[in-house]
Amino acid sequence: AQTVTQSQPEMSVQEAETVTLSCTYDTSESNYYLFWYKQPPSRQMILVIRQEAYKQQNATENRFSVNFQKAAKSFSLKISDSQLGDTAMYFCAFLPPSGSARQLTFGSGTQLTVLP
Amino acid sequence: NAGVMQNPRHLVRRRGQEARLRCSPMKGHSHVYWYRQLPEEGLKFMVYLQKENIIDESGMPKERFSAEFPKEGPSILRIQQVVRGDSAAYFCASSRYNEQFFGPGTRLTVL
DSSP, X not given: OOEEEOOOSEEEEETTOOEEEOOEEEOSOSSOEEXXXXXXXXXXXEEEEEEXXXXXXXXXXXXXXXXXXXXXXXXEEEEOSOOGGGOEEEEEEEEOSXXXXXXXXXXXXXXXXXXX | OOOOXXXXXXXXXXXXXXXXXXXXXXXXXXXXXXXXXXXXXXXXXXXXXXTTEEEEOTTSOSSSEEEEOOSSSOEEEEEOSOOGGGOEEEEEEEEETTEEEEOOOEEEEXX
């Protein structure tokens, strides 16, 4: 079974600064997908960024980028030019390759607060 | 293109009552997942369904919980004889290929 670990329960960052959220995972699969989801106070789960394990290039989406280290099983999220609207709980998630077990496994989350 | 829809958004039940949570997937999506989020925790998988089939229910409690996704209509998560420990946010996601899109969730409160 896969496990996802987020070791930072809470983090804060000043507006316009850069912050990195950590995530590690454990799997015996070689091909899989990784995601970062954002959950603001509204509780809606919003997909921030995704990474396919067979792609070596790190994914980027505007101010959001990842540092994917497959050998180390590490998948960190970097938020540049932090904005007040980035305040939310952030969850790292793992999706196995095609097959019957297609559910997401989530980490416990990191509460990010952007300070004005 | 409407997203995943869930209703009700908030549901209050007394202990022993039944709770029915509904989920309509995005248009063109035929896979539905239910997740539960207890207070201060991440989402935990409950069940994975395709139209008229339960594919994986390994995360579903053995008693009182059931799910269906009929040929017509929304997916239903049913909780019988609710207890206070069932109080949580229940999220539905639909997927196509390798991405899951989440609904806004149903917050169940058991008094």
